[in-house]
Amino acid sequence: MDTKKQSINALRILAAEAIERANSGHPGIALGAAPTLYTLFTEHLQHNPKSPAYFGRDRFILSAGHGSSLLYSAFHLYGYGLTKEDLMCFRSLKSRTPGHPEHGITAGVETSTGPLGQGFANAVGFAVAEKMLAARFNKADAELINHYTYVLCGDGDMQEGITGEAASLAGTWKLGKLICLYDSNDITIEGSTDLAFTEDVGKRHEAYGWQVLRVNNGEDTEEISAAITLAKKETQKPSLIIVKTTIGYGSPKAGSEASHGAALGADALAKTKKALGWTAKPFEVPPDVTAHYKEITANLAAHEKAWNKRFNAYKTKYPEECEQFLTAAKGKAPDLTEIAELWKWPKKDIATRTACETVLNKLSDILPNLVGGSADLGPSNKTLLKGKDDFSHLTPHGSNIRFGVREHAMAAISNGIALHGGFYNYCATFLIFSDYLKHAVRMSALMGLNVTYIFSHDSIGVGEDGPTHQPVEQLLSLRSIPDAKVFRPADGKETAAAFAAALNGKGPTCIITSRQDLPHVDKTSKDALLGGYILLNSEKPVPDCIIMASGSELNLAVKAREILAVQGVDARVVSMPCMELFEAQTQKYKESVLPGSVRARIAVEAGSSLAWHRYTGLDGATVTMDAFGQSAPADILFTIYGFTAEKVAEVAKKTYRACLRKAADLPTGETDENV
Amino acid sequence: MDTKKQSINALRILAAEAIERANSGHPGIALGAAPTLYTLFTEHLQHNPKSPAYFGRDRFILSAGHGSSLLYSAFHLYGYGLTKEDLMCFRSLKSRTPGHPEHGITAGVETSTGPLGQGFANAVGFAVAEKMLAARFNKADAELINHYTYVLCGDGDMQEGITGEAASLAGTWKLGKLICLYDSNDITIEGSTDLAFTEDVGKRHEAYGWQVLRVNNGEDTEEISAAITLAKKETQKPSLIIVKTTIGYGSPKAGSEASHGAALGADALAKTKKALGWTAKPFEVPPDVTAHYKEITANLAAHEKAWNKRFNAYKTKYPEECEQFLTAAKGKAPDLTEIAELWKWPKKDIATRTACETVLNKLSDILPNLVGGSADLGPSNKTLLKGKDDFSHLTPHGSNIRFGVREHAMAAISNGIALHGGFYNYCATFLIFSDYLKHAVRMSALMGLNVTYIFSHDSIGVGEDGPTHQPVEQLLSLRSIPDAKVFRPADGKETAAAFAAALNGKGPTCIITSRQDLPHVDKTSKDALLGGYILLNSEKPVPDCIIMASGSELNLAVKAREILAVQGVDARVVSMPCMELFEAQTQKYKESVLPGSVRARIAVEAGSSLAWHRYTGLDGATVTMDAFGQSAPADILFTIYGFTAEKVAEVAKKTYRACLRKAADLPTGETDENV
Numbered sequence A, B: 001m002d003t004k005k006q007s008i009n010a011l012r013i014l015a016a017e018a019i020e021r022a023n024s025g026h027p028g029i030a031l032g033a034a035p036t037l038y039t040l041f042t043e044h045l046q047h048n049p050k051s052p053a054y055f056g057r058d059r060f061i062l063s064a065g066h067g068s069s070l071l072y073s074a075f076h077l078y079g080y081g082l083t084k085e086d087l088m089c090f091r092s093l094k095s096r097t098p099g100h101p102e103h104g105i106t107a108g109v110e111t112s113t114g115p116l117g118q119g120f121a122n123a124v125g126f127a128v129a130e131k132m133l134a135a136r137f138n139k140a141d142a143e144l145i146n147h148y149t150y151v152l153c154g155d156g157d158m159q160e161g162i163t164g165e166a167a168s169l170a171g172t173w174k175l176g177k178l179i180c181l182y183d184s185n186d187i188t189i190e191g192s193t194d195l196a197f198t199e200d201v202g203k204r205h206e207a208y209g210w211q212v213l214r215v216n217n218g219e220d221t222e223e224i225s226a227a228i229t230l231a232k233k234e235t236q237k238p239s240l241i242i243v244k245t246t247i248g249y250g251s252p253k254a255g256s257e258a259s260h261g262a263a264l265g266a267d268a269l270a271k272t273k274k275a276l277g278w279t280a281k282p283f284e285v286p287p288d289v290t291a292h293y294k295e296i297t298a299n300l301a302a303h304e305k306a307w308n309k310r311f312n313a314y315k316t317k318y319p320e321e322c323e324q325f326l327t328a329a330k331g332k333a334p335d336l337t338e339i340a341e342l343w344k345w346p347k348k349d350i351a352t353r354t355a356c357e358t359v360l361n362k363l364s365d366i367l368p369n370l371v372g373g374s375a376d377l378g379p380s381n382k383t384l385l386k387g388k389d390d391f392s393h394l395t396p397h398g399s400n401i402r403f404g405v406r407e408h409a410m411a412a413i414s415n416g417i418a419l420h421g422g423f424y425n426y427c428a429t430f431l432i433f434s435d436y437l438k439h440a441v442r443m444s445a446l447m448g449l450n451v452t453y454i455f456s457h458d459s460i461g462v463g464e465d466g467p468t469h470q471p472v473e474q475l476l477s478l479r480s481i482p483d484a485k486v487f488r489p490a491d492g493k494e495t496a497a498a499f500a501a502a503l504n505g506k507g508p509t510c511i512i513t514s515r516q517d518l519p520h521v522d523k524t525s526k527d528a529l530l531g532g533y534i535l536l537n538s539e540k541p542v543p544d545c546i547i548m549a550s551g552s553e554l555n556l557a558v559k560a561r562e563i564l565a566v567q568g569v570d571a572r573v574v575s576m577p578c579m580e581l582f583e584a585q586t587q588k589y590k591e592s593v594l595p596g597s598v599r600a601r602i603a604v605e606a607g608s609s610l611a612w613h614r615y616t617g618l619d620g621a622t623v624t625m626d627a628f629g630q631s632a633p634a635d636i637l638f639t640i641y642g643f644t645a646e647k648v649a650e651v652a653k654k655t656y657r658a659c660l661r662k663a664a665d666l667p668t669g670e671t672d673e674n675v
Helices: A003-022 A027-044 A065-077 A084-088 A118-137 A155-159 A161-172 A201-208 A221-233 A266-275 A287-297 A301-317 A319-330 A352-366 A407-420 A431-447 A460-465 A474-479 A492-504 A526-530 A551-566 A579-583 A587-593 A634-640 A645-663 B003-022 B027-044 B065-077 B084-088 B118-137 B155-159 B161-172 B201-208 B221-233 B266-275 B287-297 B301-317 B319-330 B352-366 B407-420 B431-447 B460-465 B474-479 B492-504 B526-530 B551-566 B579-583 B587-593 B634-640 B645-663
Strands: A059-062 A149-153 A178-184 A211-215 A239-244 A370-374 A400-402 A424-430 A452-456 A485-487 A509-512 A533-536 A545-549 A571-575 A601-604 A621-623 B059-062 B149-153 B178-184 B211-215 B239-244 B370-374 B400-402 B424-430 B452-456 B485-487 B509-512 B533-536 B545-549 B571-575 B601-604 B621-623
Touching (some): A003 A027, A003 A266, A003 A287, A027 A065, A027 A149, A027 A178, A027 A221, A059 A065, A059 A118, A118 A149, A118 A161, A118 A178, A118 A319, A118 A431, A155 A178, A161 A201, A161 A407, A178 A221, A201 A211, A201 A239, A201 B201, A211 A221, A221 A239, A301 A319, A352 A370, A352 A452, A370 A407, A407 A424, A424 A431, A431 A509, A452 A492, A460 A634, A474 A485, A474 B474, A485 A492, A485 A579, A492 A526, A526 A533, A526 A579, A533 A551, A545 A551, A545 A645, A551 A571, A551 A601, A551 A645, A579 A587, A601 A645, A621 A645, B003 B065, B003 B084, B003 B266, B003 B287, B027 B065, B027 B149, B027 B178, B027 B221, B059 B118, B065 B084, B118 B161, B118 B319, B118 B431, B155 B178, B161 B201, B161 B407, B178 B221, B201 B239, B211 B221, B221 B239, B352 B452, B352 B492, B370 B407, B370 B452, B407 B424, B407 B431, B431 B452, B431 B474, B431 B509, B452 B492, B460 B634, B474 B485, B485 B492, B485 B579, B492 B509, B492 B526, B526 B579, B533 B551, B545 B551, B545 B645, B551 B571, B551 B601, B579 B587, B601 B645, B621 B645
Parallel strands (some): A059 A149, A149 A178, A178 A239, A211 A239, A370 A400, A370 A424, A485 A509, A545 A571, A601 A621, B149 B178, B178 B239, B211 B239, B370 B400, B370 B424, B452 B509, B485 B509, B545 B571, B545 B601, B601 B621
Antiparallel strands (some): A533 A571
């Protein structure tokens, strides 16, 4: 058996052994795609295992994240620092080898993958970032940015709609340095791809504007390598290399879905080793394989060295641009609370989407590397950066990204841009269509990425477009994502606070803006960054009741307080633009805003009540929107669904009285009231 | 001006006038696509405006739902019963002409559309249902089912990933009677499609296995009609007809995105009328146009008559099959609570996905028209119907639908099948990937469709696959959808109840099942259909505390109760498999399960806490999962995240004592406790 073949088999066997030990994992792709990964890592990928994060490296993304064991075997053999023991701890608690690749846990993992299609779309984002940075910083006599993005996909990735969306954009943008290796083994979990996947994937990608190459024998590293070489040469089109492989290669389950998602079992593993001529002890590799990997990795530091040299030459010639690049690459935004002009707003009614436009454009002046765009709703979301070009193949320096009507890919591409580094980036659509991209927000949160999501047209305020366009539950759906912030500002100042939370914080922030003008509210402030704060206090030291509200309903709370005052009920108004930030405050602060002794608490928000009960409890009440809306002008809808100052005051008074009765131990009515 | 042209212009002008009066709407597509709609409705669509719902009709779906005004104009002119006054009330409260087409509000609207891509995927579902019914019921000498599904799409639909997913399936399934009219006007909201949509849509559909036809002049009704004729002739492939049109045709804003989403304005409307030679008063049409529509609609009852004749002949020859068909078409499932075998379960541990498999297959025996499938996870979801064929072009009678890895299209296609009628249908994937299809569940709920969603692999119980595959917030996200039910059963009986809720109720039901075996719980019962019920009562008339739980955590509540009993704390255990059903019970019942006087309430669920605070209030506590999980064996995860009987008992005791202290007015600690 030749050493090269055994070196490829080493990738296979280590993966299969890790899975066997964990009794959990996906051997099929590891056995099938090993030659592809080997060829890429050995002959093409510009990487330095000893320094996996240097900026000039090629990026590699395993979109088929269930093939994690293959990636970890490679990281072990190529010297990324994963040990034999790490492989032995595959899929166990706190290991560096979790079930699917997790960015931040394992050096070399560029993005967390597993949910199919996300990694592919991330890769498009990586390639966008590379192209943008190259256009912005490279000079005729000094090149700074020039690297490829490789992504390995399986049949599952290729079936997901998000992948098609992202591929179409990659074609439009002519991302010539994006290369997709499609591990085409004709098998998915339910069986042959004939069951549900008979399309011509190559032709489809040609239709998107891709170069399509075919490798008929996925065991033939020369054929694979030649295809990658051709892919690298084509600079005007992204390339899809369809590599025909055999799932579970070498095992008795080869070619069958049985090899996909469960450990082979001791017997089949033994047979696989025998078939592949493998005799080493578990988790060991033969000396010639060790020597082979040592040889092929010996010079991998060279590319980083060359890049450092390029970088230093650039720095010398273009010190100012280099400084700009470094600032952007570090991804540290200036403290927005210090930028006075963001916090000065005229005392007039404003739609928060318009406030958003103002803030975004002020930020764009300050932060040249602010980029982003909308899923074909820029003029409606008000997220276009004025005076900036579009990002396109003709103007790759542009800042406005035109995503087309492709919400899911937009968000996942945005994650890719954020992961690549070099930009502050945002994306936008209507709040209702956050449904289409929600999982990508989850991925932003899971990876702690600073992507800013701008969702305009919130609530029944959308009006005539009707229930298909009126978000009711989307606020809650976004709030439910761990480590994501949802900010629903009431005016310009709170919108500035939302962007401060987004750019100066960690993880994604969803900024929810209104289509309609919102009545001016006095007293909003930077305190919005506390998530919830006392906007208007009660006259008494302890208020009779507390009215909490966010966004378009804050003005109702203010007016309701005035009505209640006339009726002798003393209300505190709490603006709660961001529950996640409020939850992050000290218990003392939270108690100062919402004292435990005040049980008459009313929440007002034109969205689902479920997020509010933690503050209103069993004795409070909610004026919320728990049903689908209707098609009618917005003002009519707000009235019929009870979003008026009078109704809020009425509910508050009733709640206050019920709490009084309860405190006095008198018979009560209902414990909770939804209006 | 010839009458036919003016009849087409009548569609345009009425639409533009309705929009103008509402000062809201989308004139661009109405002006551009009028000849296409006219040609279809006049020369091809088999429909009867006087009886818009007869089963044998062709289906027409306006996927580009923002073109509602065009559809309403057509419904007016073709005699569907929409009056001039209805058009004048466009987009106003309670009108029959809401902003986007709403199924159930306006006769003739086959499905609610607006969120792009949904209607297209619905149409694929309609065509699937037609093909399935034809295969099941048609006889060599008696044809019952034979109709086309037409769908009108715009550029936005064509960019959405869901559309690509659905188109790929339509190609695989060779849905020859699906015909898509693609209104290709090269304009989207942000401007020219060159900005973000440069792919070759025709070639892409050829790659999916479609016939692609082109109409170069979207004003030429003969060219359009010829293309539709060719499309109808091709029975082995779905057809895409790319109709090149001009957005905003006839108006001063023709060819510009300015015509897309706002009323033309009085001046532009006047100019449009002039350009089109239109002189009639607002909302009126010239007599020759009225006469023309009278003429072309005169014989539209003929197809229904012919269908009735076919139906009666069938009934005579095949009375039994006809009865089966009628039962299925009515969509009324037998009362599952009456089917004894569904409620008999051995006293042993069971994964609820396995219980689901048992119930599904028992139902499949009883209900031959039960169909459904998974997004390539059938063996994992355990949703395959044993002994039934796959639905495919070779076996169109099959019951198992192989959706491939296409969650979003799967759900929207399922909506189409449900809307078409003739089946009880379900679809399935992992709970984590409910994110990918959530908006289609929303559409099921908005339309009150009885689609059953089966989401297996709930919670950190997924184990080694890690945080990318462990649903944390998805339960809440689904619960947030108005009019949808989320059922998380704890065992076989509760799983049966979940299906009873699904098939005997209205609207969609999401059934959430576990991957792992769940310890056997005594005393579960059909009471699960109440949503929440007392599983084990306290010894005292009023319990010291109440522990609520669902699914995999119910057994923890039971064991915690035993631990507490030893410690002298008397707990009631409430099983809460379906909050929406519980909420629908009387206040009296709810009070009997959760008495207002008991404040020591603990919720235990391996998911987001936000859904539970309405029951636990400010004084209760939650043992929930509000962070991302980790990759490790499930039992380890349950332990480290506090899902043990001991921890639940500890939290319950602490909560009970804190409530006691509060009642005695002693100083308290924190008001809420998350573990």
